[in-house]
Amino acid sequence: MADDLLPVDEARARILAELTPTAAETVALAEGAGRVLARGVTARLTQPPADVSAMDGYAVRAMDSAEGATLAVVGTAPAGRPFGGTVGPGEAVRIFTGGFVPDGADAVLLQEDATASDGTVRVNETVKAGRHIRRRGLDFAEGAEVLPAGRKLTARDIGLAAASNNPWLAVHRRPRIGILATGDEIALPGDPIPPGGIVSSNAHALAALVRASGGDAVVLPIAPDDTHAIAEVAATAHAFDLLVTTGGASVGEHDLIQKALGGEGFALGFWKIAMRPGKPLIWGRLGRTPVLGLPGNPVSALVCGVVFLIPAIATLSGLPGAAAPTRRVVTAVALPENDRRADHLRATLSVDGDGRMMATPAQVQDSSMLATLARADALVLRAPFAPALPAGAEVEAVMLAELGV
Amino acid sequence: MADDLLPVDEARARILAELTPTAAETVALAEGAGRVLARGVTARLTQPPADVSAMDGYAVRAMDSAEGATLAVVGTAPAGRPFGGTVGPGEAVRIFTGGFVPDGADAVLLQEDATASDGTVRVNETVKAGRHIRRRGLDFAEGAEVLPAGRKLTARDIGLAAASNNPWLAVHRRPRIGILATGDEIALPGDPIPPGGIVSSNAHALAALVRASGGDAVVLPIAPDDTHAIAEVAATAHAFDLLVTTGGASVGEHDLIQKALGGEGFALGFWKIAMRPGKPLIWGRLGRTPVLGLPGNPVSALVCGVVFLIPAIATLSGLPGAAAPTRRVVTAVALPENDRRADHLRATLSVDGDGRMMATPAQVQDSSMLATLARADALVLRAPFAPALPAGAEVEAVMLAELGV
Incomplete structure (x- = not known):
C-alpha cells in the first residue's frame, strides 16, 4: 500500500495538465475587477494628451x-x-x-x-x-498595451483601463464549478438530521472557497449513497467546467461513485495522496467534464481545496495554476520528524518582539476538528520525511487569509 | 503653510473616530463569506454527537x-x-x-x-x-460560541457555522458608499471627450476598491464643476453610509465643493495631509452622512483610498479600522532622505536568492502615472524625515494584492 501513494505535487500537476482556460466573454469595465483578461487592453488615447x-x-x-x-x-x-x-x-x-x-x-x-x-x-x-x-504620453501612448492578457484585474487596473478609454473588457468566463456532497448521513443546516447523522458543511464551505477564488459555485442537492441518485446528478455534469464531489472517496465508498458514474462514461482515477489531512482523492472525467472527488471529512475537504481546487480554478480562469504561495515563518514550537505524508499543520500566527512572524501549530491536529481549521491563520507545510526542527526554526506556511479562504 | 500639514495617522484616526458600524441584517449561511458577524455564532449541536x-x-x-x-x-x-x-x-x-x-x-x-x-x-x-x-464534543459542544461577533467570515468559518447547524447569520450590512466624480473636463470611457479633457478613471477604480473591501459601491453620474449640479447629488447623500468625492479637492477647487454643499448643511473640514501622493483631503458631514473628498489625480485618489477609505470601510463594516498591514521587505536600491511628507513609493516585488522579498521603487514616482501604480505590487512607506537608506536596508511596505486592490 505504501508504494502507491502519489506525491502532492505530482497529483496537482496531473490535474492541472488536463484543464484548459475557459473561453472569453465581454464584460463592462465596472464588472472587470478580479476577472482575468482574455485579451490585452490597448490604450485608445495618449495620456496626458499634450504637455x-x-x-x-x-x-x-x-x-x-x-x-x-x-x-x-x-x-x-x-x-x-x-x-x-x-x-x-x-x-x-x-x-x-x-x-x-x-x-x-x-x-x-x-x-x-x-x-x-x-x-x-x-x-x-x-x-x-x-x-x-x-510630457505628452508620460503615462501611456495610444496603441500601447497597458494590461496584458492573463492578468487578474485589480482596482488599479480598472482605473488604468478606464483612463485609457476602454469601456469593455474581454475576460475569461468564471469557471462554473458544480459541488456535489454525497452521503446518507448528512443533512443541510436547519434540516432534520437523520439518526446518527451530521450536518453537511462541505458544500457551502467549498462554494465560498470557489467564489473567493474567482469561480461560480453551483451547490447541487445532496445525493444519498445510491447509484441512481448519483447518476442522476452526473447526467447534468456537462453544465460545469469542473464537478467537485465530496464524500464517497474512502476505500470502499469510491466503488459507489465509480459504479454510479460508470453509466455516464466516467473514466475514473482513484489516488491515494501522500498528504495529511486528506489522502484519498478521485480524479476523472465525466464526458468532457473533469471530476475532482474530495474526501468527506470537512478539514480534509478544505485542505484538499487549498492544495488542488484553488490551483484548478486558477488554471480554468486563465491564470497559471500553481501551489499556493508560501511565506517563510518561524515555528514557535519544536516539530517532530515527519513521516512519508506531506503534512499541513493548522497554525495560528503572531509577531514576536523582533517583528518575526511566528507560527504555533494547534496541539491536536485531528482531521475531524473543523473549529481548529477555522481558528487557524496558516497551514505550516511539512514535506515527506522532513527532519525534526527545534522551536525558532524556519518553516514554509500557506497564509489562508491571502487566499481569501 | 508648512505648519498646518496634518500627519497621516492623525487624519485617519480623526476619520475613524467619527464612523460607527452599520446595523445588522440576516443573511443565508451561503451568502455569509466575507461578511462581518454582528452577532456571535453558537453551536446548536455537539460535534461529534457521540464517540x-x-x-x-x-x-x-x-x-x-x-x-x-x-x-x-x-x-x-x-x-x-x-x-x-x-x-x-x-x-x-x-x-x-x-x-x-x-x-x-x-x-x-x-x-x-x-x-x-x-x-x-x-x-x-x-x-x-x-x-x-x-470523543463526543471533540470539535465543539452545543451552546459554545464557535465564531465571535466582529469576525470577517472565511470559507472555513462558513463550514463551521454549517457544521454547527446555523442556516442563518447576523452580519453587518455592507456599507453603501456613494462615489461622486466632479469636474468639467472628465468623461466616462467611450463617451465623447471634451476638448482638453481626460477620461474619468477614479470612480470605477474606487468602486472596485470599495467592493474588494466589502462595501457596496454606487457610482453617481459625473457632476460638472457647478454648484447646482453638485448640490443636486448632495441632496441624495442620506442614502449612503459614506459619500466619497473625487476631484475638487485642490486649493481653490474646494471652495466649489464647500459652496455647493453648504446649502445641504455641509460641515467642512479641509485638510492638507503630510503625505505624497495625495495631500489635499476633504472630510466633513452632510447631514448625517460622512463625506470623504479625495484628490482628482488618479494615483493620489487610489493611494488615499488605501490609506483612508479602506480603513473607513472596515470600521463601517464592524471591523477594527486600522492602517493597512505592512510587511518588512528589503529595498533593492538606495533611498534618499525623506522630507516632511510621508511617502508611498510604488514598487515592484521580487524574491532574491536568499528568499528575501525585495522591493524596487519605480524610478519616476510622478503622481500622474497611473500605469506605474497598476504595475506596482507594493507601496513602500517612507515616514516623514526618514533617513537615507542604502540598498539592502529593510523598509515597511503595504502589499497591494493582500488588500485586493
Whole structure:
C-alpha cells in the first residue's frame, strides 16, 4: 500500500495538465475587477494628451523668467480648458495642475514662487526650461498595451483601463464549478438530521472557497449513497467546467461513485495522496467534464481545496495554476520528524518582539476538528520525511487569509 | 503653510473616530463569506454527537482484543447508521470513519491490523482502550460560541457555522458608499471627450476598491464643476453610509465643493495631509452622512483610498479600522532622505536568492502615472524625515494584492 501513494505535487500537476482556460466573454469595465483578461487592453488615447502642467502656477517662457522679471498674465489654462493663444515674449498664462501648456510656453513658474498683482506676475525664483511640465504620453501612448492578457484585474487596473478609454473588457468566463456532497448521513443546516447523522458543511464551505477564488459555485442537492441518485446528478455534469464531489472517496465508498458514474462514461482515477489531512482523492472525467472527488471529512475537504481546487480554478480562469504561495515563518514550537505524508499543520500566527512572524501549530491536529481549521491563520507545510526542527526554526506556511479562504 | 500639514495617522484616526458600524441584517449561511458577524455564532449541536471511530476497522472491547484473539462480527456501524445493539464479550462490530462507537465497545481495531473471514475477525495487533475513538464534543459542544461577533467570515468559518447547524447569520450590512466624480473636463470611457479633457478613471477604480473591501459601491453620474449640479447629488447623500468625492479637492477647487454643499448643511473640514501622493483631503458631514473628498489625480485618489477609505470601510463594516498591514521587505536600491511628507513609493516585488522579498521603487514616482501604480505590487512607506537608506536596508511596505486592490 505504501508504494502507491502519489506525491502532492505530482497529483496537482496531473490535474492541472488536463484543464484548459475557459473561453472569453465581454464584460463592462465596472464588472472587470478580479476577472482575468482574455485579451490585452490597448490604450485608445495618449495620456496626458499634450504637455501639461504638473503644478498650479504660470506657464512661461523660461528665457523671460529670471528672478525679478515681471510678466503680463494674458489668460488662464485650467485642466480641461486649454488656452487657445500663444504665450509671447514677456507674457504668462495662469495654469493649474493638468492644464495644457500653451503654445510658446516651455516651463511652469510655481505659484509659491510668484507674486501676482493686477494683470501681472512677478518671478521670485528663476525658472528653468521644462520645469513642472509632464510630457505628452508620460503615462501611456495610444496603441500601447497597458494590461496584458492573463492578468487578474485589480482596482488599479480598472482605473488604468478606464483612463485609457476602454469601456469593455474581454475576460475569461468564471469557471462554473458544480459541488456535489454525497452521503446518507448528512443533512443541510436547519434540516432534520437523520439518526446518527451530521450536518453537511462541505458544500457551502467549498462554494465560498470557489467564489473567493474567482469561480461560480453551483451547490447541487445532496445525493444519498445510491447509484441512481448519483447518476442522476452526473447526467447534468456537462453544465460545469469542473464537478467537485465530496464524500464517497474512502476505500470502499469510491466503488459507489465509480459504479454510479460508470453509466455516464466516467473514466475514473482513484489516488491515494501522500498528504495529511486528506489522502484519498478521485480524479476523472465525466464526458468532457473533469471530476475532482474530495474526501468527506470537512478539514480534509478544505485542505484538499487549498492544495488542488484553488490551483484548478486558477488554471480554468486563465491564470497559471500553481501551489499556493508560501511565506517563510518561524515555528514557535519544536516539530517532530515527519513521516512519508506531506503534512499541513493548522497554525495560528503572531509577531514576536523582533517583528518575526511566528507560527504555533494547534496541539491536536485531528482531521475531524473543523473549529481548529477555522481558528487557524496558516497551514505550516511539512514535506515527506522532513527532519525534526527545534522551536525558532524556519518553516514554509500557506497564509489562508491571502487566499481569501 | 508648512505648519498646518496634518500627519497621516492623525487624519485617519480623526476619520475613524467619527464612523460607527452599520446595523445588522440576516443573511443565508451561503451568502455569509466575507461578511462581518454582528452577532456571535453558537453551536446548536455537539460535534461529534457521540464517540465516533476515527478510522475504518472494528469496534471492540479492548480487554478481549489482545493479539491473536478472534472475535465474532455481530454488526456494522457506518457513518450515519449506528449499530443499535451492544458489543458483548468476544464480539466486534465493523465500523467506518465517523461511525458511532456502539455500546460495549471501548476501542477501534484498525482494519489493517485485522484479518476478516466468514463472520469473524482476527486481531493482529493488540488494541488499547480508547484507541482511534474521537470523543463526543471533540470539535465543539452545543451552546459554545464557535465564531465571535466582529469576525470577517472565511470559507472555513462558513463550514463551521454549517457544521454547527446555523442556516442563518447576523452580519453587518455592507456599507453603501456613494462615489461622486466632479469636474468639467472628465468623461466616462467611450463617451465623447471634451476638448482638453481626460477620461474619468477614479470612480470605477474606487468602486472596485470599495467592493474588494466589502462595501457596496454606487457610482453617481459625473457632476460638472457647478454648484447646482453638485448640490443636486448632495441632496441624495442620506442614502449612503459614506459619500466619497473625487476631484475638487485642490486649493481653490474646494471652495466649489464647500459652496455647493453648504446649502445641504455641509460641515467642512479641509485638510492638507503630510503625505505624497495625495495631500489635499476633504472630510466633513452632510447631514448625517460622512463625506470623504479625495484628490482628482488618479494615483493620489487610489493611494488615499488605501490609506483612508479602506480603513473607513472596515470600521463601517464592524471591523477594527486600522492602517493597512505592512510587511518588512528589503529595498533593492538606495533611498534618499525623506522630507516632511510621508511617502508611498510604488514598487515592484521580487524574491532574491536568499528568499528575501525585495522591493524596487519605480524610478519616476510622478503622481500622474497611473500605469506605474497598476504595475506596482507594493507601496513602500517612507515616514516623514526618514533617513537615507542604502540598498539592502529593510523598509515597511503595504502589499497591494493582500488588500485586493
